[in-house]
Amino acid sequence: MSKSATHSYSRYSRAAAGLLGKLIRAARKQRRLTAQETADRAGISRGLLQRIEKGDPKCGIGAVFEVATIVGVQLFDADEAALAGHTRQAEQHLALLPKSVRRSPRAVTDDF
Amino acid sequence: MSKSATHSYSRYSRAAAGLLGKLIRAARKQRRLTAQETADRAGISRGLLQRIEKGDPKCGIGAVFEVATIVGVQLFDADEAALAGHTRQAEQHLALLPKSVRRSPRAVTDDF
DNA sequence: AATATATGGTTTATATATAGTCCATTAAGG
C-alpha cells in the first residue's frame, strides 16, 4: 500500500450510502435536531455527521447505523425484535450451508 | 483523544450490523463464492471481509455495501432504479425542511 | 434589520482501520 488505493465503489453502493445519508439528514431536520445535538447523542463529532449525511462511503457502518437509529431511520424496516428474529433465521440458514466453499471444477456461475 | 475512545454502540446498531454480516455470509456461501474471490471482486482484503461478515461496526459502510451488492444482498429492498427514485424523494422532502434547525430558546430544552 | 446560532469547510494531531503477510486448523472432494 505505498500508493493510495483510491478504491472506487459501484454505482449501487454509492447510491445506497448517499440515499441513507439523505434519509438521515431529512429525518434529523424533521425532528428538529441540530447537527451538534445529534452528533453528541451518537457520540461522534459533528464533522463525521456531516460526512455521514453526505453519504461518504468511508464512514464506519456502526456510526452510520447509530445516527440512523437516533434520528429514527429504521434499518431493514424492522424493530429490534424483528431484527433478532431475522438474525436467528440467517443463522439457521447459514447452518445448512457447507462450512467451506470449495471452488468447483469450472469457474463460478456468474462472472463479469 | 489520548485515551482510547472505546465507543460503544446501541444494541440496535450492533444488531443491525451483525444481521447484515450474517446475511452477507449466508448469501456468499449460497452463491458458492470463496472469501478470497469475494474480497477480490470487492477490491478489499480477505481479513476485512471476515470482519464485515462478523458484523464489526468499524468497517467502512462503502465496503460493506459493496460486498452486499456482490453477493446479492439488496439494501433497502430496492434495485438501482428504485434507489434513484427514493433519493429524489428524499431530496424533495429535504427541500421542504428549513435549512437550519434552530433550537427554541426555552421550549424544547427539557422535552421529556 | 439586527443578532445569535447552525452549518460548511478547512487544518492538524492522533487513533485505528486496512492490506498484506504469516501459520494452524478445518473440511471438501477425489
Add this chain to the structure above:
DNA sequence: CCTTAATGGACTATATATAAACCATATATT
C-alpha cells in the same frame, strides 16, 4: 483416507478516518 483448498486468527506497517479547534457564511428568530 488423503490431498488440497478454505478458513480463522494472529502480527506489522502504512494509509486514513476521526476528533478538535478553527473560521466564514448562511439563516432563523426577535
